[in-house]
Amino acid sequence: MTLFDKSNGNSNGETNGTDLSQIVAQRGQPLGMVIEGSVSNGVEVRLDPGVSVEQIKVGTFVTLQGSDNRFFGVVTDIGLGSTDPRMKYTPLPSDDPFVIQALQGTVAFGTVSVLPQLTLPDVVGDEQGPAAAKSIPAHFSRAYTASQEDVETVFGSEEGGNFWIGSPLDMETKLCLDLGELVKRSMGIFGKSGTGKTFLTRLLLTGIVQSGQASSLIFDMHSEYGWQGQDTDKGVTVKGLKQLFGAKVSTFTLDEEHSRRRGLSTDETVKLGFNHIEPEDVDLLRESLNLSEVAASAAYNLREKFGEDSWLKEFLDAGKNGSLLELAEELQVNAGALRALYNRMGRFTRHGFMVEHSRVDTAAQMIEHLERGQHVVLEFGRYGDDEAAYILVSNLLTRRIHRKYVEAKESAMGGAGKEPRPLVIVIEEAHKFLNTAVASQTIFGIIARELRKYNVTLMVIDQRPSGIDSEVLSQVGTRFSCLLDNERDIDAVLSGTSGSRALRSVLSRLESKQQALVFGHALPLPVVVRIREYGTAFYETIQGGGDSDEEKKRKVDELFG
Amino acid sequence: MSTTSGNGSGQLMERRVGEVVESTSTSFVAQCYQLEGAPALGGLVRTDSPDIYGVVGTVTTEPLDSARPVLARGEDADSEEDVIRDNPQLARLLTSRFEVYIAGHIEDGITRQYLPPRPPRVHSFVYACNPEEIAGFTSQLDLLRLLLNSGASHADEIVGACIRQAASSHDQPNYFLAQACRTLSVELAADVARLNAILRRISP
Structure with missing residues (x-):
């Protein structure tokens, strides 16, 4: 009863009625x-x-x-x-x-x-x-x-530096996420097509950019995150990260023409040289290029013969000169397989972003941007629909970035450098990289499994989580799941979660839009969230492209040691 | 609850309805001063010293001498009033009594809705309670349990009548009814059929 006593002592004449509503506000x-x-x-x-x-x-x-x-x-x-x-x-x-x-x-x-x-x-x-x-x-x-x-x-509260992502069901309360915890482990965003995965991703990325907790590298398959995206339901365009944050975000493109057509200017155009492609990449593309195992492994033989830098160029030249048969004999590989490899690679290398030899190391450029605390969006333009291109480019770049991070982290551990900045790599159609057949080979499989130690985590976006290797999925710390109705997908998303039976019924009863079940590492308990609206009201809450105090301090430290 | 002493003794006299003629720990019987002068079923009455409250359960009008049964006398009369007028002795040969189920008492100024240590003495005066007393006494509702368990064959009727009468004495009858329903529901939690029967009797 002390509560009442206290207010009775107040001179501002509070009535018991307000006390009661205060108690309700405090206690519910x-x-x-x-x-x-x-x-x-x-x-x-x-x-x-x-x-x-x-x-x-x-x-x-x-x-x-x-x-x-x-x-x-x-x-x-x-x-x-x-x-x-x-x-x-x-x-x-x-x-x-x-x-x-x-x-x-x-x-x-x-x-x-x-x-x-x-x-x-x-x-x-x-x-x-x-x-x-x-x-x-x-x-x-x-x-x-x-x-x-x-x-x-x-x-956690918004004032406490957490990011407001929406409200719990039937409450107007702001539900917040600790982004620092979120980026420490890989995260997954799952849901059927049209359930708001892209909007949720945009929201989370905005949070990550705003908080400055980590850098992000976004492989933007459908050019939705960089400058602007589409709300296909309402038929309006929504702002992308570049529009919201300006200089904090750098956009790279594979398809300059596409960007120009959309009236956008991008910061960098990516050109990949033949010298950047490795036999491991070919291995990964086996499924999308419909290559046999023999054909794909021939790439390793070619590298052995011609060397790391020029194997693809030499191979394509040999193909052009009609000397494939001799080459096959020399390498002791099946001539048919080698021809298949030549045909597929030949078609592939005719993409506009491929050049015979590139001195520019795009990965290094990206790392430079990332190290500066910027966020990189790589737009694929028209190549976004080309699955093989998406897989190859993202894999190729990520492998290089991974290597740099591992080096940086190791030297930091040896006391010779500073810790690399935490990095979140965003990939769409994740089951293509992380399915059981290739997860052990792709760099993304490795990152999902172990790279948390090297400050790199993944944000995987997928509509068929059942296609993702279960070992990789079990490493996904925080999962955001919009509506899923396929039994196998639901099983996959909930695998390894306690109380999955209760969550299962929740998951299948989500509304088809703007609702997600969030659970895992960054949250103390699973929660159904009504996702916050991504629109004008949201843009206003973003404090421009300016740096946070923490960010400024970091930059000053970086400049003056 | 000894506020009654504040009432004028004349007023109290007016409310005196009878006198205890039989008394047990759980109930007492009072004889009315006036023929047909008993309080209504379910009415709240009290005795004076000690202050014991009770609810009227059974009202009986019968011949004083059980060996002389009442005979029908109105065969040639035009109206019922004529019967009484033509037989003035009747009022002396008949008597009204009412049985009261004890519902509580006052001990050191505090209302206790459980049985008093001793029942009222024979020849204690019995008074009908006025609306203030009713409202005051029924601000607690433990008496309902006493009534439900009184053993009377028509306990449900007594409870229903008591609640109906008490409600009209309260400033907020509906609030009182709601409270009474709640108490009944707790008491009769295991017997919905009986609860339902009583609720229908008090439904406004």
Whole structure:
């Protein structure tokens, strides 16, 4: 009752009414009390007479005030109970509101099952954050809907430097993500086509750019993230990262013409030399180029013969000169396989971004930008629809960047340099790089598995998560899943998650737009998020292309050591 | 609750309806001063010393001498009033009694809705309660449990009548009814059929 005493002492004449609303704001709406439960199955809360079951939805956050602890949990089930089992068979006057109202909430009542997940600190602002719940509240503990403050305590607040991505279901509360934690592990964004993956990705990237927690390298298959993107549902264009952040973002393009047609200027045009292609790349392209294993492995023989720098050029020259047969004999490979390789590579190297020899090391350029704290978007233009080009280019560049990062990190560990800046690499159609057949070979498979140690993580975007190698998927720390309806995809997304049965029903009941189930490393508990609108109101919250204080300090340090 | 002493004794006299003639721990019987002068079923009454409250459960009008049963006398009369006028002795041969189920008492100025240590003494005066007393006493509702478990064959009727009458004494009858329903629901949680029967009796 100290709360009331305090306000009575106030001279500003607060009424008890405002006190009550303050309590509701602090504690949330009272729901009922705990009547039974267990740690494994959660607790059963009997609803107060005034609370209708219809007000509560599965997935709602609830706090339980025990005698020593405050618990934070999620509603997992809602039920109807009765004190008298014979009630089912007793004819009751359903048209008499008086009788019905008297029975409701007393003899016939609602129950909700709550799974306590966390214990909240007793004092808000306590240094000790929420911890996993290892017990349950005692009998008759009161249950409340979680208030804004509770949600902030659990998920962090925007003021605390976290990124607001949306609201929990049925709440106006801002739900925030700790981007620092998010970029520490790989993340995955999954969902059927048209469920808002791209918008969610844009939002997260904006957060990452804004927070300056990490650099990002975006392989932008459909040119959606750089300058501007399309909202196909509303038929409007939305701003891309470059428009929002200006100099913080550098755009690279493979297809200058395409960019020019769209009236955009890009920072760099990427040209890849034959000298940059390695037999490993050919291996990776086997599926998209429809090459046999023998043909792909012939590339290794060619490299052995002609050397790393010029094997492809020499090989293509030999093909042009009609000396493939001799070459096949010399290398002791099947002539048919070598011809197939020649045909496929020949077609491939006619792409506009391929040049015979390139002195410019695009990867090094990109790293330079990334090291400066900039974010790089590589637009594929018309080559975005060419699967092989997308795979080759992203793989080729990433391999080089990976190498640089490993070197930088190793020298940092040896005390000879500074830590490389955390990097998030964004890839779309991830199952093409990370399927079971190639995941062990592609650089992305390696990054997903181990590169967290080298400050590089992946953001994989995919509509068929079942196509991704399960070993790689298990390394994806934080998963954002929009609506999925294929059983195998759902299984894949939820693999290795505790309580996946409960999540499964949530996942298949998501709305088809703007809703995602988020769970994993960066969050203390799984949550369904109504994704924030990416539009004018959102642009206004972005503090231009300016650097944050932290960023400025970093740059000054960099310049003057 | 000893506020009644504040009422004028004349007013109290007016509300005196009878006198205890039989008394047990759970109930007592009072004889009315006036023939047919008993309070209504479910009405709240009290005795004075000690202050014991009760709810009227059974009202009986019968001959004083059980060996002389009442006979029908109105065969030739035009109206019922004529019967009474033509037989003035009747009022002396008949008597009205009412049985009261004890619903609580006052101990050191505090209302207790459980049975008093001793029942009222025989010849204690019985008073009908006025609306303030009713509202005051029924601000607690533990008496409903006493009534439901009184053992009377028509306990449901007594409870229903008591709640209906008490509601009209409260400033917010609907609020009172809601409270009463809640209490009944708790008491009869395991017997929805009985609860339903009582609720229908008090439904406004």
